[in-house]
Amino acid sequence: MGRFASASAFVQEAEESEQAGHSGLRRDTEKILEALLDRREFDTDERHRSAVQNVRDALAGLPLEVVVDDSGQVEICSMRRDRARRILDEQIHTAFGDLLSDESLASARQHYGKAKGFLQGAEPDYENSCKESVCTIESLVTALTGEKDLPAAIRKAAHAEMIPRPLDEMIIKIYAYRGKEPGVGHGHASAPTVRRAEAELLFDLAAALGRYLRVALTAEPPAASTSSSDAGTTR
DSSP: OHHHHHHHHHHHHTTTTOOBTTTSSSSHHHHHHHHHTTGOOOHHHHHHHHHHHHHHTTTSSEEEEEEEOOTOOOOEEHHHHHHHHHHHHIIIHHHHHTTTSSSHHHHHHHHHHHHHHHHHHSSSOOOHHHHHHHHHHHHHHHHHHHSSSSHHHHHHHHHHTTOTTHHHHHHHHHHHHHSSTTTSSSSOSSOOOOOOHHHHHHHHHHHHHHHHHHHHHTSSOOOOOOOOOSSSSOO
16 A cells, blocks of 8 residues: 555646646646556566556546557547547648658758657657747748748738738748747747647647648739729720
């Protein structure tokens, strides 16, 4: 009972921490469960499977799922969050990933991969995930337009009516977020306050905006409209 009591106290203390994990449990609790179920802690696959099943049974009734990948690594996931994430992955992120297979967009592909790694890795880094998501948009825009400055490229596209207003300002403000949020673009005296919610939002926006900008910035600019007073008329 001594071991059980100390383990219970450890989990209780972990649940009192402030940082929530992506499953909805506290991040420290997730780390404890994932460490306990690490395949390297077991001498056979059978014992590992049995331990995973025991934890699944203990979590029964909660909207949580114990996911084991091909290498035996375990992750505690929220079933509610996973459904929404699967929809986003299928409808937005998968298509955007296919788009980034173009060799001319290799830099954007690298930034996008880093954003995903910082967001979904075992040790999430939300500040850097946000930064890399914004860098994905920036890299995509500069590659498609040849401009070195994102705001200038977007304003030029809006002037040519390739991007409707005020979408141009929205994109520019997302870019500005990288430089103004502490810890995202530059070092600041104040501590970063980026949560998972912001990191997920920026990651999803990178894919959604990226797909849109790929079409908008490679389309032929609209032909200049000609008013009836300028056009020749026949009588």
